[in-house]
Structures are given as structure tokens and as C-alpha cells.
Amino acid sequence: MNHGKNHSYAPLAGYLFISPWLIGFAILTVWPMIQSLYYSFTDFSLLSPPRWIGMQNFKEISEDRFFYNSLKVTFTFVITSVPARLVFALFVAMLLNQKIRGIGLYRTIIYLPSLIGGSVAVAVLWKNIFGMTGFINHITALFGIAPKNWIGTPGTALGTLVTLSVWQFGSAMIIFLAGLKQIPGELYEASSVDGAGKLRQFFTVTLPMLSPVIFFNLIMGLINSFQSFTAAFVITGGGPLNSTEMYALYLYEKAFAALHMGYASALAWILLAIVAVATAINFLVSKYWVFYENDTGGNR
């Protein structure tokens, strides 16, 4: 192995190979991050050069009720859609993890919405089926519920976006399925010898063994959900009464409709801070519930 390492020591070739990414990283990530941090302390409209205004943007944001509204909307969306998606994904993955016929077909059908779910086309579909004459009202009519405009009502509009997001649990499901296949069958055999039922096995074997995968899905789900944009933009446009104005949507409006690019940059850094803190908290808490292979021995 050491021999191989020496052979592969090639500083020039190494940097040459990674240079596309390295250049992109410098020009499209690092430099823009520095700039947007600077912009966040300026008044900047793109048409004229940025003008330094110190903490003014952040002070205004702290008094901006639309900012607080978008935070509330985004947190509600994240806290409802991320866990729901994980629960569905895990539940279906466990069903599919048996030796049953037609697993490929089930997997295909259940994955299909996730394949196309992010597209404008599906947003258009959603706008229609949750509309006044959409098919959701036909279904609720079966239960004697009066038809309503789900998208046009502040109380239910966000729910339609959550539903759309949960409908796309397919990727998380496939990751769970791969994780479930990694769990050695002996663990289940040993625990059933100990007299554990299906339910206890789920809590004592499946969940701990799968916890790194759950953690991964949770983190990626959180990061993506905080940045959710297209569905809200196309289906509800942030309305009615700003009830679906997600953070990314509000930022977009500030930057590209109002051309308050300094203000929007400040919003972007606040979003980064929120996502970083949420991720960090999850990493800290993960110590208490995520088990990696090498410490499974000490867990019994």
C-alpha cells in the first residue's frame, strides 16, 4: 500500500486534474461568498456600485415583519415535511425489504413522483388538482366535505406544498432500502432467539443499525427544504396573504424584483447561519442516537 502511495504522489498532475473544480471553487464559491458578505453591509441595486451602510440591512431585517413571516413559513414547512417524508420513506422501504414479488414495479411506481417532482410541470399539476375544481375536492366530497380552494386559502395553502414535498419521498426510500440491506441477518436471528418480537426488533436492531442513514437523510432533507423555491413560486406565488412565502422566495423577491441586492445578501447570510446552526445541532444531537458500526459492540 505504501508502495502504491509513493507511486501516486504527483503534485503537479494532481492539481492539474482537480483544477476545473478548484477554479470553480475560487470563482463561483469563495469569491462570491466574500462579496455577498460585503454586499450585506451595503446598499446595492446592481445598477450603481455598492454603498457601505454598516449594520443598516441587519437592523432593518430585525424589524421586517415579512422576514419573520418567511421564517415562520419556512420552519413550519421544514418541521412538517422533513419528518413526514422520512417516516413514509422508512415505512415503505421496510415493506420493500422483503423477498416479495413485483418489488421492482412497486419501487418504480413509488419512485416516479420523486423523479419529476421538482419540475414546473408537477407544480402546474398541483396547482390544478388542489384548485377549486381539482380532483382533491372530488375525494373530499366523498367524505361530505364541502369543496374549497386549497391553494387560495391561507390556512391550507402551505399544506398543499408540504403534501407535494412528502409525495416525493422516493430518493430517501431508496437510500433506506440500501441501508436496510446492509443490516446483517444474524442480528435479527440473535434477537429473535432472545425472544424479541417484530416491534422490539425494529427498535433494538433496525433503528440503531439504520441510524447513520436516517441521519444522512435528515441532514440532506433539512438543507434542501430550507431552500425550497420552485413549488411555492409556481403554485402559490407566496400567497395567499404571504402564507406560503418561503425564505428563498422572499429573498428572490428582494433581490430580483425589488433589486435590493444588499438586503438580499444579508438575508442569504442569515439563511446560511440558520442552516449551519440547524446542521450543527443535528450533528451534536446525533451522538446520542446515531450508532456507527464500530461502536455497536459497546451498545449492548
Add this chain to the structure above:
Amino acid sequence: MKSLTASKFVAHVILLLFSAIMFYPVLWWIGASFKSNPELSLPTLFPHKFQWNNYSDGWVALPKYTFTYFFLNSIKLTITTTALTVISSSLVAFGFGRLNFPLKKMWFALLLLTIMLPSQVTLIPQYAMFHSFNWINTYLPFIVPSAMGGAFFIFLLIQFIRGIPGELDESAKIDGCTWFGIYWRIILPLMKPALITVMIFSFLWHWEDYFGPLIYLNTVDKFTVPLALRMFIDTQSAVSWGQVLAMSLLSVIPQMLLFFAAQRYFVEGIATTGLKG
């Protein structure tokens, strides 16, 4: 043994139910795309009489440009960016996966961090930069970044390259093969399944990308299919939903075809790297 079959039966019932719920909106979508406007408010899945002209009329419903034009725009752009993404990502992945160089660990950690970075933080300066290059309303804001590799894809390919035994390239090295030769002649052919996975996901994401075109493209002649769809709803006072749904359905057909043609790469790709939640 008996309880096993019973549990399988229950699993089938639940899975069928789930599949039905998951698939019902798509089925309704297909039916609705053939409906006339009055029929759309009926609870039936399929119309009495199929309105094939939803497709033919919808295709030419927008002024000046037909959907042929928007599809061609999307295809041209997506193929270019996908090809560049695959080439650049594989080069970078080879560097990280096979070569040793100073600070490699640090760069790799930064690569992983960029996957988690919310794009909003770089959005405005990138826009300002492309604006100053006069790249607004061109395809360059999509093409140039794609030539610099996607962090996600690079990570996926590195994972794959690490699984390829090193003896092959070592003996090639002893035979005097250059690093590029090893990349080109040994690793690249062996990487084919992973490259196909990258190609598929890159195609899908570029195809459905809405935010990028929304901010960078502002004249109709540059519009991609997602933007055209949005315009389709916006420009009509009374939306002819049948036509809109028909065009929307057509817009996801390339994605579906790709999915059915390369299903196993999908499942492997998602499972090995945990792509996008």
C-alpha cells in the same frame, strides 16, 4: 411459514395501496390532459371524448414560438451542460481518487462542504459577475459553471474510483503510461456505470432547472421548456388547463424515458451516494 405468507400478503396490500396513492395524481394528469375545460371539473379519471387537440393546440398556443422551439432550446442546453459536467467531474474525481498531492485532504473536505452550502449565499455576486460579463440572457451562466464540475457528482465518482483496484494503473504507470493515459485508458472505461449515473442525474437536474433560467434568461427566444410552461399559465386570462397539463406532461417525458431506460443506474446511484432528498 404460514405467518410469513400472511405478512407478505399484508405487505402486498399496503404496497398496492401506497402505489395507488402515489400514482393516482399521475394517472389523473394523463386523463386530464385529454379533457375539455368543462370536463376537468368532473370527478371522472378519463374524458368521454379524448381531446387530442389539447396537444396539437397547446403545442402552438404561445405567440411567435412553438414548443418545438423551446424543446430544442432545452435539449441543446441540457446536452451541452451534461456533457461538460461529466467530463469535468470525472477529471476532478480521478485527481482526488487516484493521486496524492499536498493539501488534498483539505480540498476534499471543502468539496464536501460545498455540497451542503445553500446556493443563495453565492447567488447575488454570481449574478452581478455574470451581469458585468454581459452574460445575462445567454446560456453562458449555465455552460461555464458546468465545465467546473458538480461537487455532488465528483463525490459520487470518487467513491466509485476508490473501489477500482489499484494494480491496473500501477502496472500501467510502470509501463510508462502518463496519468492522463491512465485516466483515459484505464479508469474512464471502468467508471462507465458511475459515469452513466452522473449523466442521468445531470440531465434530469438541468432539464428541470427552473431557478437558473428564471433569473438569467429574459427574452422568450432563449426560454427553456420550464419557463415556457410558466409563461403558458401566465399569459392566458382563462387558463385552458387541458392544454397546459398536456404540455406539462410532454415536458417530463424525456425524464421518464431516461428513467425507464436506465433504471438500475438510478437505484445504484441514489443508494451509493444518497443523492438529493
